[in-house]
Amino acid sequence: MSATLRASLILVCLGVAAAAPAQEENPHAHYMMAPTQPAAPSETHHVPPDPPQHAMRDMSEEEMTGLMEMDDTSAFFMLQANSFEWRSADEQDSLSWDAQAWYGTDDNKLWLKTEGDRTDSATDARTELLWDRPIARWWSAQAGVRHDIGEGPARTWAALGVQGLAPYYFEVEATAYVGEEGRTALRFSGEYALLLTQRLILQPQLEFNVFGKNDPRNLIGAGLSDTELSLRLRYEVRRELAPYIGVAWTQRYGRTADLARAAAHDVSEVQWLAGVRWWF
Amino acid sequence: MTKFDVSRGAARLTRRAFTQAAAGGLFVLGAGRNVASGASATTADSRAELSGTQFDLSIGAMPINVTGAPRIGTVVNGQLPAPLLRWREGDTVTLRVTNRLRSRSSIHWHGMIVPADMDGVPGLSFEGIAPGATYTYRFKVNQSGTYWYHSHSRFQEQTGLYGPIVIEPRDGPRFAAQRDYVVLLSDWTDIDPERIFATLKKQSDYFNFHKRTAGDFADDVKRQGLSQTLADRRMWGQMRMNPTDLADVSGCAYTYLMNGATPNKNWTALFSRGERVRLRFINGSSMTIFDVRIPGLKLTVVAADGQDVEPVTVDEFRISAAETYDVIVEPADDRAYTIFAQSMDRTGYARGTLTPRGGLQAEVPAMDPRALLTMMDMGMAHDMQGMQGMEGMQDTQQTQEMAGMDHGSMPGMSDATSQATPAPAPMDHANMNHPAMNHAAMGHAPAARGSSQPVSSHRPAEYGPSVDSRADQVRTGLDDPGVGLRDNGRRVLTYADLHTIGGPIDAREPGREIELHLTGHMERFIWSFNGEKFSQAQPLRFSHGERLRITLVNDSMMTHPIHLHGMWSELEAPDGSFQVRKHTVNVNPAQRISYAVTADALGRWAYHCHLLYHMEAGMFREVEVKHGGAPAGAHE
Numbered sequence: 051m052s053a054t055l056r057a058s059l060i061l062v063c064l065g066v067a068a069a070a071p072a073q074e075e076n077p078h079a080h081y082m083m084a085p086t087q088p089a090a091p092s093e094t095h096h097v098p099p100d101p102p103q104h105a106m107r108d109m110s111e112e113e114m115t116g117l118m119e120m121d122d123t124s125a126f127f128m129l130q131a132n133s134f135e136w137r138s139a140d141e142q143d144s145l146s147w148d149a150q151a152w153y154g155t156d157d158n159k160l161w162l163k164t165e166g167d168r169t170d171s172a173t174d175a176r177t178e179l180l181w182d183r184p185i186a187r188w189w190s191a192q193a194g195v196r197h198d199i200g201e202g203p204a205r206t207w208a209a210l211g212v213q214g215l216a217p218y219y220f221e222v223e224a225t226a227y228v229g230e231e232g233r234t235a236l237r238f239s240g241e242y243a244l245l246l247t248q249r250l251i252l253q254p255q256l257e258f259n260v261f262g263k264n265d266p267r268n269l270i271g272a273g274l275s276d277t278e279l280s281l282r283l284r285y286e287v288r289r290e291l292a293p294y295i296g297v298a299w300t301q302r303y304g305r306t307a308d309l310a311r312a313a314a315h316d317v318s319e320v321q322w323l324a325g326v327r328w329w330f
Numbered sequence: 331m332t333k334f335d336v337s338r339g340a341a342r343l344t345r346r347a348f349t350q351a352a353a354g355g356l357f358v359l360g361a362g363r364n365v366a367s368g369a370s371a372t373t374a375d376s377r378a379e380l381s382g383t384q385f386d387l388s389i390g391a392m393p394i395n396v397t398g399a400p401r402i403g404t405v406v407n408g409q410l411p412a413p414l415l416r417w418r419e420g421d422t423v424t425l426r427v428t429n430r431l432r433s434r435s436s437i438h439w440h441g442m443i444v445p446a447d448m449d450g451v452p453g454l455s456f457e458g459i460a461p462g463a464t465y466t467y468r469f470k471v472n473q474s475g476t477y478w479y480h481s482h483s484r485f486q487e488q489t490g491l492y493g494p495i496v497i498e499p500r501d502g503p504r505f506a507a508q509r510d511y512v513v514l515l516s517d518w519t520d521i522d523p524e525r526i527f528a529t530l531k532k533q534s535d536y537f538n539f540h541k542r543t544a545g546d547f548a549d550d551v552k553r554q555g556l557s558q559t560l561a562d563r564r565m566w567g568q569m570r571m572n573p574t575d576l577a578d579v580s581g582c583a584y585t586y587l588m589n590g591a592t593p594n595k596n597w598t599a600l601f602s603r604g605e606r607v608r609l610r611f612i613n614g615s616s617m618t619i620f621d622v623r624i625p626g627l628k629l630t631v632v633a634a635d636g637q638d639v640e641p642v643t644v645d646e647f648r649i650s651a652a653e654t655y656d657v658i659v660e661p662a663d664d665r666a667y668t669i670f671a672q673s674m675d676r677t678g679y680a681r682g683t684l685t686p687r688g689g690l691q692a693e694v695p696a697m698d699p700r701a702l703l704t705m706m707d708m709g710m711a712h713d714m715q716g717m718q719g720m721e722g723m724q725d726t727q728q729t730q731e732m733a734g735m736d737h738g739s740m741p742g743m744s745d746a747t748s749q750a751t752p753a754p755a756p757m758d759h760a761n762m763n764h765p766a767m768n769h770a771a772m773g774h775a776p777a778a779r780g781s782s783q784p785v786s787s788h789r790p791a792e793y794g795p796s797v798d799s800r801a802d803q804v805r806t807g808l809d810d811p812g813v814g815l816r817d818n819g820r821r822v823l824t825y826a827d828l829h830t831i832g833g834p835i836d837a838r839e840p841g842r843e844i845e846l847h848l849t850g851h852m853e854r855f856i857w858s859f860n861g862e863k864f865s866q867a868q869p870l871r872f873s874h875g876e877r878l879r880i881t882l883v884n885d886s887m888m889t890h891p892i893h894l895h896g897m898w899s900e901l902e903a904p905d906g907s908f909q910v911r912k913h914t915v916n917v918n919p920a921q922r923i924s925y926a927v928t929a930d931a932l933g934r935w936a937y938h939c940h941l942l943y944h945m946e947a948g949m950f951r952e953v954e955v956k957h958g959g960a961p962a963g964a965h966e
Contacts, residue, residue: 091832091833092830092832092833092834092835092911093832093833093834093835093836093837095832095835096443096472096835096836096898097443097470097472097473098443098928098930098931099443099444099445099446099448099469099896099930099931099932100445101445101446101932101933102445102446102447102448102455102932102933103445103447104447104456105447105933106453106454106455106456106457106934111865114453114454115453115864115865116453117434117452117453117457117458118451118452118453118454118483119433119434119452119483119484120453120484120864120945120946120950121865122856122863122864122865122946122947122948122950123863123865126528126531126532128532156796156854156856156863184795184796184854185795186795187795187797187798187851188570188798188853189795190795215570215853217567217568217570218564218567218568218570219567219570244544245541245542245543245544246543246544246545247543247545248539248540248541248543249539289533289536329532329533
């Protein structure tokens with residue numbers, strides 16, 4: 051602040067002080083200025099603190115943040131069953147799940163994902179162990195391994211993909227896989243949460259799988275193999291606990307459809323479902 | 331000297347009754363003093379207040395019951411909130427603080443100018459207070475006014491370790507009042523704060539039960555038509571941001587307290603008709619910003635952050651976390667008045683009563699409608715000519731405000747390019763002939779509340795995965811009361827109304843400028859300065875004795891109260907002149923504000939957002955003041 055400005059400020063203060071008695075009739079005059087003390091310029095009033103008597107000893111950053119108890123690199127853990135449901139179908143009822151767990155920091159997380167279904171006769175499951183690292187504002191890269199078990203021989207794949215939030219709040223997972231004997235695959239999943247109320251939420255979800263090579267023993271044909279379009283209506287009793295009902299339409303295509311037919315499975319099926327979404 | 335005897339008070343009461351008193355009724359009819367009669371504190375419960383120069387404070391954990399569910403609170407001398415400390419300017423106070431917790435603890439004297447080793451930030455000022463240990467704070471009190479103290483260790487502030495400080499001016503109060511009460515606002519939760527923090531990391535909108543639904547969509551279509559509603563949803567959808575994101579932790583987790591009392595318990599203070607009553611508002615919340623009013627009374631604000639200001643009379647004021655405001659009211663009628671402090675996100679309120687007699691209470695007003703964030707709050711630059719699209723984005727309230735745009739004022743325009751090209755220091759705020767003016771908001775429809783200006787650069791880390799928004803168009807807008815208070819028909823206090831009496835502590839023009847962007851990622855719940863969390867950043871270095879300017883640009887869509895320890899933040903008006911001296915500066919979304927700091931406090935200091943979970947998530951910097959501490963001409 052310039053000296054002129056400062057001087058005029060002091061003048062204004064003094065002027066106000068001088069004016070105060072003249073305004074005695076004004077009921078608010080007592081607010082205007084101190085009766086006891088003229089406005090002391092802050093500059094002379096302010097007293098800088100003494101230097102510290104006890105300097106902090108040298109310590110590592112870990113020790114310092116430990117004392118602070120302010121660790122912005124700490125790890126968290128989450129377990130979530132995005133779906134855990136009973137599915138009824140013409141063929142056979144099944145228990146189906148899509149769950150994930152992660153542990154880690156803002157920068158690095160370890161993810162475990164599992165999706166599958168179990169009937170009286172068989173269990174099909176895809177399990178992935180992935181390292182997750184944010185790479186962009188809304189996206190994380192995920193890399194790791196995938197292991198499938200089912201009616202046929204188990205398959206193991208290397209996985210590389212992205213997971214994140216697409217415009218318009220679509221939660222998206224897109225992963226490419228490379229397996230043994232030159233097998234390749236692509237998997238995509240997208241979902242959306244439509245709030246009917248703060249707790250009643252309609253969740254459409256689309257998933258599809260593409261394979262590079264036939265794997266007849268696992269009833270997989272090359273090309274687009276299958277899509278699943280599902281709709282779940284959940285009620286969040288708590289954020290962490292939401293029972294739901296829904297419907298899922300699964301469609302198999304091309305050679306995968308042929309293989310399903312040959313194995314006397316449905317090529318297209320609609321399943322009613324009921325389950326519980328939960329996390330902690 | 332009055333010395334407080336802990337053991338006597340505690341012995342008289344059973345442990346349970348003791349804490350229940352602390353939880354609710356402790357300050358009821360308490361904490362006030364009749365200044366006119368010259369009597370000492372007329373508290374109903376003298377345990378609420380300690381005065382003198384020697385203090386023994388004992389930090390402990392005790393069962394407490396605020397909501398009906400028993401919990402463990404962090405208390406001082408068995409009290410929650412911690413006892414009022416009454417000091418006198420000029421005294422040297424000694425505070426022996428004993429930690430009876432099982433974990434480390436600390437007390438920070440918020441707003442007090444004290445030596446660095448007395449500031450109470452573990453890891454910077456000292457090593458904290460180990461369990462069972464006593465740390466003796468001793469410092470000379472060279473200031474007066476309303477302040478507060480709180481733990482600076484993890485979440486102990488959230489669980490109750492906060493209390494008021496009132497310092498009597500050496501030469502008597504500047505503004506006379508017959509009654510004097512502390513009104514300490516806070517947020518209590520039954521949820522373990524560690525769990526709240528972890529929950530925010532897992533699902534950051536967990537506590538928001540006011541998101542826009544399909545029903546809101548239908549309502550908006552009815553009101554604005556389909557195309558505008560779609561335009562609005564498209565805008566937010568593309569940004570992947572949420573216009574209802576006003577608070578990270580809301581009333582679904584919090585019970586808002588006034589002097590420790592829930593709204594039902596109704597903290598009550600007495601007055602006699604015609605008396606002037608000084609109310610010392612302190613926001614000791616961890617995460618809550620309050621909008622305060624007393625229906626039927628004008629509020630004359632006489633001090634901000636302990637510093638006397640030229641009195642300004644308003645109907646309402648916003649008090650951000652850690653701020654304090656002293657207000658004088660003159661109840662003219664022989665009736666009760668409600669002190670109403672609604673949370674900024676309108677999910678709850680703290681409430682108390684001013685009454686001429688016990689047993690009276692006044693109507694508690696309904697909470698205001700919940701506002702939505704606007705494109706202005708987002709610092710959106712694009713499509714500003716297309717105001718048609720904009721209308722769709724506002725709730726009614728904000729739409730009106732866009733119509734009342736201020737084309738005339740050009741606040742802060744002259745430093746629009748201070749980032750792009752390191753401007754020669756000191757920068758001349760008076761010089762408006764800056765090239766930046768040509769393409770600043772002039773050509774476009776300027777945003778409301780003062781013209782906006784483009785942000786010329788962001789830090790590299792702001793383009794990384796830890797930052798979800800960058801304001802392209804910011805405004806100084808000290809006269810903006812903030813989201814939810816704009817054009818509400820009441821006279822609302824803004825920073826533009828505050829003028830500290832006596833001018834700045836240092837008349838020098840700042841010799842350099844440090845620009846810091848307030849950044850974060852809502853979805854990942856990461857908070858930072860310049861896109862860098864505490865763990866990723868180097869300390870800010872101030873050279874002892876220098877006067878410098880800190881410019882804060884809020885790139886996030888949240889409101890952040892920024893607190894610099896050890897040194898005053900002297901807020902500048904848009905023309906660069908001195909506005910108001912504060913210890914905590916609230917920065918609205920897409921706001922750019924500057925304050926001058928005199929680095930006269932040697933040592934290491936904390937500098938952080940005073941929303942507790944933001945701080946813990948990384949919105950924290952160390953400031954080091956040393957002789958020759960800053961590289962010459964350094965420009966952050």
